Amino acid sequence: MPAPEPVPAVVEADVLVVGGGPAGTWAAVAAAEAGASVVLADKGYCGTSGSAAAGGNNLWYLPPGPARAESIDRRTAQGGSLTDRGWMHRTVDETYRRIERLAEFGYPFPVDEDGRQRRGSLQGPQYLRTMRRAVHRRGVRILDHSPALELLVDADGAVGGAAGVHRQDGWRPWRVHAKATVLATGGCAFLSGAFGLNVDTGDGALFAAEAGAELSGMEFSNAYALSPAYGNHTKGLMMQFATYYDEGGTVIPADGLGGREVLARHVVAGGRVFARLDKAPAGLHAAMRTAQPNYFIPLDKAGIDPFTTPYEVRFVLEGTVRGTGGLRLVSADCATTVPGLFAAGDVATRELVTGGISGGGSHNAAWAISSGSWAGAGAARAAARRAGLGPLRPAGRAGLRPAGRPAGSAGTADVVAAVQGEVVPLERNYFRTGERLRGSLATLDDVWAAVTAGLGGGTAYDVLKARQAAAMAAHARWMYRAALARDESRAMHRRDDRQATDPGLARRLLTGGLDEVWTRYEPEDTAVAA
Structure with missing residues (x-):
């Protein structure tokens, strides 16, 4: 097989998508289908890196009907009254339609006994493999193992692409000059070792802030997941079947929405927490192993049957990946506060859809699909309106262009x-x-x-x-x-x-700045039109 043609040092495109997870691939598909020439640059290999590719993903997938309104009511209350009903309706509707497209792309949905496809969850490896194929078939140029390092901006501060390096080609630099850019780089999990999240170090939000972007909801960033102490699997699906115990075998009452807090306080007080999946019916055990095989592998290696034997669990920080804060959006097509820059998935704030509470899939997975589709289409429209690109300058600073003497890798x-x-x-x-x-x-x-x-x-x-x-x-x-x-x-x-909730603070809190960080509450009459 001949070697792939080398990528030029500078590539011209209508739209650049940075990130190759669900949000990035849906953005690339939408932009290409809108007629734009598209480049997608991924820190890893598009289709295998990131949290979604590492396991099962349940979806906020609801057919039209009263169940949608009921679900929106529940999330509004749970999310601290910070959601927007128009955006929520729009997200669940877009997700429903896009999952139909995913079936057209060839995703092998399982079929029930009546021959109907079950579309409420996706297996990450097959999902991202299908999306990579869809991106490729639409003529998108994929730059694998090509992390971006900074945005490029013109004299007016509008984003005109990005620059980075090819990790598997001698760390050769690359630049993409694009009339519109979509950031789909994920959130920040602080290299905590959470499942599939060590690529999620918050790079995109830093790039955007260097260009002057604002953020929203950053206080909702203290998301932790429970992982077996023997591994790092932080997908929470299995924990609905768990009973929790202390080190002496006494049950820790941790049911309901406040259960996780009970466990966390036990750990902070110096205790250890053990789980046993004894609420799972025996007939469901095989299906659970099929749905999340990676959860059981380290337990099996340790000789532990989690359905009968308590095993120790630990808290792992997932930060803004399962939190809801991110880049502030100012339009229905997921434009940020910086001209030429759009955001999708975990790098964008999800408050409009999830409020101040989130989870591993469900609303987050639906948001990735929907926001990616909107951002990609919006970027294509913005590129069509932009006459051309003037001279571009790099916007990166911290960790890239130190103000004093460079420390190299030492610090x-x-x-x-x-x-x-x-x-x-x-x-x-x-x-x-x-x-x-x-x-x-x-x-x-x-x-x-x-x-x-x-x-x-x-x-x-x-x-x-x-x-x-x-x-x-x-x-x-x-x-x-x-x-x-x-x-x-x-x-x-x-x-x-x-500890009390102030009814007067049921407003979104904006944040920005780098050397000097500022905060301010969004005015009560501010709304992003859905």
Whole structure:
């Protein structure tokens, strides 16, 4: 087989999509079907990297009917009254239609005894394989193993593409000049080891903030999942069948929406938590193993039958991947506050659809499909309106162009460790207080000063790692500034020193800035038209 044709150092396109998960692939499909020339650049291999590709994904998939309105009512209450009903209706409708397209693409939905396809969940490996094939068949140029490092902007600050490196081609630089760019880079899980999330270091939000983008909902970023202590599988589907025990075998009452908090407080107090999937009917055991085989592999290797034997579990931070904060959207086609830049999936705020509470699939999976489709189509329209590209300049700074003497790779591990020390512990991020938030912010502000002064330089690999560390530091500061500003408890945001919910704060909280982080509440009459 002949070697693939090398990619030119500079590629011209109408639309650039950064990220190759569900949101990115749906964006690429939508942009290409709208007539745009499209390039998709993925940090890993499009179709295998990221959380969705690593396991099963249930969907917020509802046919037209009263069940939609009932589901929207429930999520509005659970999400802290921060959702928008127009966007929710629009999302569930778009998802329903796009899943029909996925069937046309060839996804092998299982069939029930009546011959009807069951479309309420997707197997990640097959789902992303199908989407990669759909992207390829529409003429999209895919740049695999080609992480972006920064955006490119024109003299007016409008985004005109991005630049990065080809990891498997000698770390050769690439640039894509595009009239519109879609960020679908995922959220930030802080290299916590959560299942499939070590590619999710928050890079896209950093790129956008460097271009002047605003964020929303960053206080809703303290999402943790339960994983077997013997592995890192953080998909939560199995936990609906679990009974929890302490180390002495006494049941820990952890049912309902507040159950996870009960377990977290037990751990913070120094206890250990064990789970047993004893609520699962015996007839369902085989289906559970088929649905989430990766969950059972480390347990099987340890000789543990999770249906009969308690096994230890641990809390793993998933940050803004299962949180809901991200880039603020200002239009129905998922445009950000920066001209030429669109956002989809976990890098974009999901408050409009999920409020301040989220999960591993369901609404998040539907949002990736819907927002990706809207952003891709919107980017194609924006590209058609843009006459051309003038001179472009790189927008990246922290971890890429240090203000002082470059530290090479020496400081990156220290930055990552310092950030993780402030955001990973349950007692700091899950259970927040003003005092602890201010203490963490003092540390994180010092970390950011060190990042901007000296982090960067060295090899292209060093620069990539430095940019990831800088993105993590930026996320931690946005999260905690927003958490300090939201002087109440609402949805997943818990303030132990402000346990009540303030009815007057049922508004979205905006965040932005890098060296100086700012926050402000969105005016009550502000709405993004759906």
